[in-house]
Amino acid sequence: xxxxxxxxxxAGLIGSLxxxxxxxxxxxxxxxxxxxxxxxxxxxxxxxxxxxxxSDRGWKALDKIGLRExxxxxxxxxxxxxxxxxxxxxxxxxxxxxxxxxxxxxxxxFNHLLVDEAxxxxxxLNFEYFCEEIDISKTTMNFSLPNGEKLEKQSDVIxxxxxxxxxxxDAMQKQTRLNYKQEYISHGYKELxxxxxxxxxxxxxxxxLHIWPRGMFMLIALPNPDxxxxxxxxxxxxxxxxxxxxxxxxxxxxxxxxxFFDDAFLLMPNLVxxxxxxxxxxLINVECFPWLMNKSLLIGDACHxxxxxxxxxxxCGFEDCYILDGLIEKYGTTSWELVFxxxxxxxxxxxxxxxxxxxxxxxxxxxxxxxxxxxxxxxxEAKLHELHPKEWIPLYxxxxxxxxxxxxxxAQGQLQNEVMDKVxxxxxxxxxxxxxxxxxxxxxxxxxxxx
Amino acid sequence: xxxxxxxxxxAGLIGSLxxxxxxxxxxxxxxxxxxxxxxxxxxxxxxxxxxxxxSDRGWKALDKIGLRExxxxxxxxxxxxxxxxxxxxxxxxxxxxxxxxxxxxxxxxFNHLLVDEAxxxxxxLNFEYFCEEIDISKTTMNFSLPNGEKLEKQSDVIxxxxxxxxxxxDAMQKQTRLNYKQEYISHGYKELxxxxxxxxxxxxxxxxLHIWPRGMFMLIALPNPDxxxxxxxxxxxxxxxxxxxxxxxxxxxxxxxxxFFDDAFLLMPNLVxxxxxxxxxxLINVECFPWLMNKSLLIGDACHxxxxxxxxxxxCGFEDCYILDGLIEKYGTTSWELVFxxxxxxxxxxxxxxxxxxxxxxxxxxxxxxxxxxxxxxxxEAKLHELHPKEWIPLYxxxxxxxxxxxxxxAQGQLQNEVMDKVxxxxxxxxxxxxxxxxxxxxxxxxxxxx
Numbered sequence: 001x002x003x004x005x006x007x008x009x010x011a012g013l014i015g016s017l018x019x020x021x022x023x024x025x026x027x028x029x030x031x032x033x034x035x036x037x038x039x040x041x042x043x044x045x046x047x048x049x050x051x052x053x054x055s056d057r058g059w060k061a062l063d064k065i066g067l068r069e070x071x072x073x074x075x076x077x078x079x080x081x082x083x084x085x086x087x088x089x090x091x092x093x094x095x096x097x098x099x100x101x102x103x104x105x106x107x108x109x110f111n112h113l114l115v116d117e118a119x120x121x122x123x124x125l126n127f128e129y130f131c132e133e134i135d136i137s138k139t140t141m142n143f144s145l146p147n148g149e150k151l152e153k154q155s156d157v158i159x160x161x162x163x164x165x166x167x168x169x170d171a172m173q174k175q176t177r178l179n180y181k182q183e184y185i186s187h188g189y190k191e192l193x194x195x196x197x198x199x200x201x202x203x204x205x206x207x208x209l210h211i212w213p214r215g216m217f218m219l220i221a222l223p224n225p226d227x228x229x230x231x232x233x234x235x236x237x238x239x240x241x242x243x244x245x246x247x248x249x250x251x252x253x254x255x256x257x258x259x260f261f262d263d264a265f266l267l268m269p270n271l272v273x274x275x276x277x278x279x280x281x282x283l284i285n286v287e288c289f290p291w292l293m294n295k296s297l298l299i300g301d302a303c304h305x306x307x308x309x310x311x312x313x314x315x316c317g318f319e320d321c322y323i324l325d326g327l328i329e330k331y332g333t334t335s336w337e338l339v340f341x342x343x344x345x346x347x348x349x350x351x352x353x354x355x356x357x358x359x360x361x362x363x364x365x366x367x368x369x370x371x372x373x374x375x376x377x378x379x380x381e382a383k384l385h386e387l388h389p390k391e392w393i394p395l396y397x398x399x400x401x402x403x404x405x406x407x408x409x410x411a412q413g414q415l416q417n418e419v420m421d422k423v424x425x426x427x428x429x430x431x432x433x434x435x436x437x438x439x440x441x442x443x444x445x446x447x448x449x450x451x
Numbered sequence: 452x453x454x455x456x457x458x459x460x461x462a463g464l465i466g467s468l469x470x471x472x473x474x475x476x477x478x479x480x481x482x483x484x485x486x487x488x489x490x491x492x493x494x495x496x497x498x499x500x501x502x503x504x505x506s507d508r509g510w511k512a513l514d515k516i517g518l519r520e521x522x523x524x525x526x527x528x529x530x531x532x533x534x535x536x537x538x539x540x541x542x543x544x545x546x547x548x549x550x551x552x553x554x555x556x557x558x559x560x561f562n563h564l565l566v567d568e569a570x571x572x573x574x575x576l577n578f579e580y581f582c583e584e585i586d587i588s589k590t591t592m593n594f595s596l597p598n599g600e601k602l603e604k605q606s607d608v609i610x611x612x613x614x615x616x617x618x619x620x621d622a623m624q625k626q627t628r629l630n631y632k633q634e635y636i637s638h639g640y641k642e643l644x645x646x647x648x649x650x651x652x653x654x655x656x657x658x659x660l661h662i663w664p665r666g667m668f669m670l671i672a673l674p675n676p677d678x679x680x681x682x683x684x685x686x687x688x689x690x691x692x693x694x695x696x697x698x699x700x701x702x703x704x705x706x707x708x709x710x711f712f713d714d715a716f717l718l719m720p721n722l723v724x725x726x727x728x729x730x731x732x733x734l735i736n737v738e739c740f741p742w743l744m745n746k747s748l749l750i751g752d753a754c755h756x757x758x759x760x761x762x763x764x765x766x767c768g769f770e771d772c773y774i775l776d777g778l779i780e781k782y783g784t785t786s787w788e789l790v791f792x793x794x795x796x797x798x799x800x801x802x803x804x805x806x807x808x809x810x811x812x813x814x815x816x817x818x819x820x821x822x823x824x825x826x827x828x829x830x831x832e833a834k835l836h837e838l839h840p841k842e843w844i845p846l847y848x849x850x851x852x853x854x855x856x857x858x859x860x861x862a863q864g865q866l867q868n869e870v871m872d873k874v875x876x877x878x879x880x881x882x883x884x885x886x887x888x889x890x891x892x893x894x895x896x897x898x899x900x901x902x
Contacts, residue, residue, distance in 0.1 A: 177635035177688075177733050184628035237628075282628050 010162030014300035014317035016114035053311035061318035077101035082208035088263035134171035166302035196227035218366035304351035465751035465768035466612035467565035504762035512769035528552035533659035539714035585622035615756035647678035669817035755802035804861035
């Protein structure tokens, strides 16, 4: 292959996976990461977290390079949402069919594994390389090292897998007419822990994603292999009855948890300490265009950071790698610009769609799932899917358990929503939902699709 | 007044006007500008241009501090658009009523005048102060000077009037959850000149804004007191039949001008030289929120840079100053945060509206004004306004010749558009437009407003 020196900025999940992909193609890959090597014990902090939920698109990308078996031992299947009400009562809402699950995996462990694999593959790893400047026309990068040393690196191609605050994107913004949008949502998040029980067991059902939906806010919990749960509390920063601004001491924390998350509270012995030790983080949505300039390309969060409420950020970034790899197979590397143009063209509508769905899903998670009418709606949709597996696929299934284009899933989901809104508008639906005319619903969606 | 040390970053049109306003209030104002003093002959370059079109909102802001008489000698009234077709035929489309005009004024001269006035008022001027960093919580600014010196300045309040690429906004972006959007339009612009005739006269009617609308692109010309015209050519950067990318030599330039702007071409002896000497500039739209953080505020282009097609960028920035001044009168300066919060709240919907109208107006300028049906539409609207001066005010008039809120003008304009779309949908309208039922149109708009 020609033009085969590739620099990837960022050795997070997407950067390391892409490194493996491209090195396997026979390219000569260097990874540059500003943080220290996370495999050293002394660098135990994992950076930003929210446990990852690995789903079909992610597995597919791992499969192509034979990594499924290596990842599987670290991944815990979650077959649905377990919803906790204010009284500690729970109900279970499956994500899909019986064997369909999303998989809880720790960002830190997963990243560790991918960096190891990249190294084995022959990718050159450079940690603590802080990218200070990029000259895109020359494809040169200027790094500063912890000892104060400055290094200039040149390469045929630069790929920015350096996340929501991407330095490659910053460089593009100075060197081209980059359309750019960043939007913070009004909520922040804080990570907390439910440790294993005294007997060393999971304190709750480990095969579910636990949600305490409370309207304007929520708590969620995902299982870890050490039998703890990582919890994430999502609250408005300010301006609401319950918000981070109004929780300032032990009694505030305890009062909020006793009132709204009492069953979880009983399982969180270190709650107060963690609450004040752990940072309150913000959630950003990033969109930009173009994604490329000359022989530089943005990938993953660097061009489409999304809120985490569909659990697709990482899966989407992995799918980016899979698709880019396919385009390199098809077009070769004689013209990287061509490959990058094709990539952007095919991918941008899909990442726009999943970003939007991720925002929409926040309302579903924190509010709708506690609504009995919503649960019936999901049951009707599941039944429709069972009876007509091709004609009716619930949106969650299209996104999570298929690899259809996100933009197609979004469009299809909109149509289905309209039909379901009509079905649910029947004032007696809660009594009569067993008797809905499934054939009629399917014919409505078929008609809608033809328009 | 308390808290009266005010630093303004940027001594452009908005920064200097605001400096005058605040110094007159008894505040202690320092202006910091990265460029050299534009009043020195050696710094003759005016920076970015596009002649300014001063209209009612701008004059109102000048009136409040008694500057109308000083500005008037530099301003040339333009009573309407003079539209040039491909054959050099022209037609005149008035902007408003007989005496209503917008005023062509050179950015450089105007800025010069305002900086002079600021100095007379006692504003402390600091040129060649390049702002490198701002600590918003401490209201400190770090400047570098041409001799390499670094200076830290502290102040009670910082106001960023430093334009579309604002350094105060950059600082906010790092220190708060700033929602931010920048969008470049697909067109760029290049400035050119029509010099005075051999006899030292204007080469065309000086009391009009000249437009050569050509569908996807256009040329415009505004008069200068030295009897030249400043022309601005707006073309797509690339991807179109006529675009900057495809004009690479003398014969390309001449061929485009001969084909599309032949009458102008005959008046432009230095066309080719200017075309290749002058830069091709891009056009950006910027929106952000919030506009303030602690005791720092963005104003003018720094928080709402817009495209120039409604001629409102400067007028809107001047209105910002007028409104901020009114809020200081009302609330005093004991709490700048309060003043800034009120400012942002009242102003954001209006700047969003004018930004949108500016984008919409590009299509009107480059395309619609050459459409006979559009001209009839304007004539009907002018007649409606004549007959019912309060019930029907054309959008252009609301924006340009009134001080009503931009957001109200926008909403009212939308309603009127719907009614006019109906009027114009009559297939015989071009023959029968003299006979339209004006009373009926007015009653339609009255009904629409009530809904």
